[in-house]
Amino acid sequence: MGRTVPSVTQVFYQEEQALNRFRRALRRSDQQVLDELLSYTRQHLAAATYATHVLPMELFFLAMLLEEHKIVIALRQRLERLEHKQDD
Amino acid sequence: MINNEAWLLDVFEDLQCPGLVLWFLTSDGQRLRLTQPFPVTFYVAGKSAQLREAWKFLKEQPAQPKLSRQSKKDIFLTETIDVLAVEVNAPGLLPRLFRSMLNRFPNLTYYDADIKLPIRHAARFNSFPACYCALQYDESGFLHTIEVQNTPWDLDPVYPTLRVIELEPDCDPFRAEPRFLLVKVDGKQYRLSLFKKRPLLITLQALLKKYDPDLLLTRWGDTWLLPWLSNLAEDLQLPLWLNREKTRHYIQRPERSYFSYGQIMYNGQQIHLFGRWHIDRQNAMFWRDFGLDGILEMARVTALPVQQAARSSPGTGISTMQILTALRNDILVPWHKQQAEQPKTALDLIQADLGGLVYQPWIGLHRDVGAIDFISMYPAIMVRCNISPETGKPGLLETSPEPQGLIPKTLAPLLEKRVNLKQRLASLPRWHPNRKLDAARSSAHKWLLVTCFGYLGYKNARFGRIEAHEAVTASGREALLRAKETAEDAGFQVLHMYVDGLWVQQPGKNQPEDFTELLSEIASRTGLSIALDGVYRWVAFLPSRADERVPVPNRYFGVFQDRSLKVRGLEARRRDTSPWVTRLQMDLLEYLALAEDAADLPLYLPGAIAILRQHLSDLRLGRVPLEDLLMAYRLTRPPQEYKVKTAGARAASQLAEIGKELRPGQRVRLLYLRGGQVRAWDLPQPPNPQTIDRARYIDLALRAAASVFYPLGLPEQDLRDWLKGGIQLAFDFALNSQTQHILLPPFQEEVAWQTIPSRIRLPQWNG
DSSP states (O other): OOOOSHHHHHHHHHHHHHHHHHHSHHHHHHHHHHHHHHHHHHHHHHHHHHHHOOOOOHHHHHHHHHHHHHHHHHHHHHHHHHHHHOOO | OEEEEHHHEEEOOOOOSSEEEEEEEESSSSSEEEEEEOOOEEEEEOOOOHHHHHHHHHHTTTTTTEEEEEEOOOOOOOOEEEEEEEEESSSGGHHHHHHHHHHHHHSSSSEEOOOHHHHHHHHHOOTTTTTTEEEEEEEEOOOEEEOOOTTTOOOOOOOOOOEEEEESSOOTTTTSSSOEEEEEEEEEEEESSSSSHHHHHHHHHHHHHHOOSEEEEEEIIIIHHHHHHHHHHHHHOOOOOOOSTOOOOHHHHEEEEETTTEEEEEEEOOOEEEEEEETTTTOOOHHHHHHHHHHHHHHHHHOOOOOHHHHHHHHHHHHHHHHHHHOOOOOTSSSSOOOOOOOHHHHHHHHSSSOOOBBOOEEEEEEEEEEEEEHHHHHHHHTTTTTTSHHHHHHEEEEEEEEOOHHHHHHHHHHHHHHHHHHHHHHHOOOHHHHHHHHHHHHHHHHHHHHHHHHHHOTTTTTOHHHHHHHHHHHHHHHHHHHHHHHTTTTEEEEETTEEEEEEEETOOOOOOGGGGHHHHHHHHSSSSSEEEEEEEEEEEEEESSOTTTTTEEEEEEEEESEEEEEEEGGGGGGGSOHHHHHHHHHHHHHHHHHHHGHHHHHHHHHHOOOOOOHHHHHTTOSOGGGGOEEEEEESOOOOSSSSOOOOHHHHHHHTTTTTOOTTTTTEEEEEEEETTTEEETTOOOOOOOBBBBHHHHHHOOOOOOOHGGGTTTHHHHHHHHHHOSEEEEEEEETTEEEEEEETTTTTHHHHHHHHHHHHHOOOOOO
């Protein structure tokens, strides 16, 4: 619908489109990783909307980092548990 | 002089002498026709030289208007303005006078120029459809005083007992030629042949005369029946008193397609009667949602005449209410809004041009989840923060010291009535006869309140202002985030948030009382009322169909503590899904809803698959009636304008070939045939059942089933393989981030099938 400013979701889809050439040039395996990173961003579009940042792409990167770091934390905890078990 | 008490049925212009005709239903059951003088006024503003010229012009008009100079309030201006008041004795002359003014002086500003008579009457006498009034009139039927005794805000209004005649052809006239007219009146039923035209009209006229109904309730009365009967009566030169006011012909309003909330909608031609209501169930916008009770409620609170309330959108209702508030508070109603949006910087726009917050839920199955919703969030914000086009911009969720603005003034009583009705509804036991009535009325209110917010932002709405609209969403976002913070402070996890609702979870909290404290804390932090929608035993949020890594905000299903299901965004909720697929999906969900605990769900999987197999075999054996396979697609443009010929467009073209034109916004019903063909259902001959594209329907069924099985951990492809004849079914069942590997040998389905309750086992083919 006729909006003056594109919504954050619209910006996200535009950025995704803009990455198409980059994505195409990646190896198939890397393309899948890129898609996963983008899906991380999509989970935080509501927060990015609320932030009303002039450059939403920065928040998109941050959302990817955030999800990445969640995985790092989960893996770290799992590793600690395993090491703990081995020590017993 | 006669004193009497009566309900008001209809108000319209008197053609014999200047004034109004009013039809009443008296407390002792008489139908009373009275007349009342009713001068009406419109106002003109502009440069004084031009106004002087307009004055001269008006003096020469045959309508003989009374002219005066007055000082009035325009809501968008701080100072009062000088206007030329043009008063006409005969209300019927106003539209023509206004048009000729407009042609001559297009640059003047006009106010109160296009307000309908019943609304003017409502503003002056506090009347509304079916209001109860004390009347004083003389023998000639001349009304001297009218005092309205009740208000639209009574929780239990006393309704008049209406006499109703129901008329209905024996089939859809746009699908086949009807042969009979079914008439229901006073507990009796008549079946009149449409081919014996003279006896038909004579009988019908006798019934109309004998029962003199207040309401003609028809199907296809707008689009076919009443014009057809009326033409017939004219051809045969027989009397047919469709109107109670016998000197009038009915009003015919043309059909139209329009764009609303992202969809093309269609509204058929309308037939309005005088002194009697005509409601066409096929054409009444919300008949399906809230029936006659809701329509009457809509008419009462908006003051729109019943026949109009039945057919218009809630947007018309809410703008009428605003106009009424303006008239009652001596505020001018602009004919066309003049105010343009104030210029904004790009940064302002980035910060303000936002809607509600829509989060992505955590995909998968969750146990013991509380769903909480703000009650009518946006209207409540408008009332609390006094958001109106003429008031200043409020702080987030803060109250305002200014006098109450036009919009809050309009909404406050409606909101209060809705909250009271909802509270009463919650306290009534399930069997209580008033439940249905209260629910119908409360849903009529809901639509009005929902639309009100949109009308603040609509640039052509007379009392719209985009800044007010933005202030509402800003406070809405603030309220949602405060609610999130409150929930997190109380140790809850927030699974999902959607504009005005939250889904929260905390282990061990699964009773309504476990959420009371949270609700009152949110209410005190936001100043808005919030209620528990229910506690889910379990709820499953689904991913997007296109990419299963991506959650979508409004695709979920869950089971409340009382075993009732809530389903959103699934195939079963879509109006284009065929009834067979809907039934299948709902059977699966109802069966899974039997699980006491989410952890038991895997035990119910074999039975669910058995149910799915049963439905599929029904289809293969041709036991599914063709009607249950109908898809119904809404047309978004005329069929020839589609670039890609969708199934709907192709079916619509088939109908166009035999002369049945469909308009954008109408639905076309069709069947999928083998070889990628479609066939419109409204073609004269039904298709051969052998030609149905079963594979296509099986595919649709499996997709719908996969939506249900997905959150249990069974992917669509595995399901398809298993149904084709897998040896063993293995999947990972995940609940609260713990995963369990489950293996199912095939014989379990047979065992489970024996235990399935018969209401799910026996297919219910009732169309």
